Amino acid sequence: MPGTVKAKLVYxxxxxxxxxxxxxxxLDGVIIDHTQNKILVAAEYxxxxxxxxxxxxxxxxxxxxxxxxxLQDKIYGPLTxxxxxxxxxxxxxxxxxxxxxxxxxxxxxxPLFRTTARKWLKTNLPGIFSAEKIFFxxxxxxxxxxxxxLDIEAFFDDRLSVLxxxxxxxxxxxxxxxxxxxxxxxxxxxEIKSWSNFLLKMKRLSLTQPFE
Numbered sequence: 001m002p003g004t005v006k007a008k009l010v011y012x013x014x015x016x017x018x019x020x021x022x023x024x025x026x027l028d029g030v031i032i033d034h035t036q037n038k039i040l041v042a043a044e045y046x047x048x049x050x051x052x053x054x055x056x057x058x059x060x061x062x063x064x065x066x067x068x069x070x071l072q073d074k075i076y077g078p079l080t081x082x083x084x085x086x087x088x089x090x091x092x093x094x095x096x097x098x099x100x101x102x103x104x105x106x107x108x109x110x111p112l113f114r115t116t117a118r119k120w121l122k123t124n125l126p127g128i129f130s131a132e133k134i135f136f137x138x139x140x141x142x143x144x145x146x147x148x149x150l151d152i153e154a155f156f157d158d159r160l161s162v163l164x165x166x167x168x169x170x171x172x173x174x175x176x177x178x179x180x181x182x183x184x185x186x187x188x189x190x191e192i193k194s195w196s197n198f199l200l201k202m203k204r205l206s207l208t209q210p211f212e
Contacts, residue, residue: 034075080120
């Protein structure tokens with residue numbers, strides 16, 4: 001065996017494995033699309049809302065607290081199972097699962113809400129997020145603690161208030177699915193309008209921090 005070939009083989013056998021780039025994802029509003037369910041449930045209570053108003057920071061100012069909590073119970077309980085996936089999520093996650101470490105970090109407090117989320121994931125995204133890479137937290141602030149513990153390097157969320165608390169994460173990406181009017185993306189956070197856009201950003205980032 002020529003010396004140079006032998007040297008390359010030895011290097012490949014004993015070189016330390018490269019650390020996989022770690023990406024964290026929110027679930028609701030990023031992967032699961034609750035738009036139509038929220039519009040329909042709100043209508044049942046007599047409220048007409050636009051797609052951009054489904055986010056909690058808007059909905060709380062439109063619907064009274066007691067009705068809002070009832071709506072949440074329906075959306076994140078039984079109706080989760082009928083909710084579709086955000087366009088492009090399956091294609092992008094399927095491509096990324098072999099390129100990076102994918103982690104799901106979602107704020108779902110109720111055991112029922114967590115159960116329906118796991119059932120949805122099992123049905124719609126089998127093999128994408130392994131059980132040990134799925135985390136449910138009680139508060140938005142808890143997301144930062146999990147990200148710090150896992151060394152998450154990029155996080156994809158639909159709420160600026162959450163991303164603002166992720167001080168341990170270098171790359172913070174805001175999914176502005178319905179292009180809410182008047183929302184300004186703060187410095188240090190990148191606005192994303194589609195999953196294909198997010199994939200492009202991650203591929204560009206991988207040029208300086210290889211996925212594997």
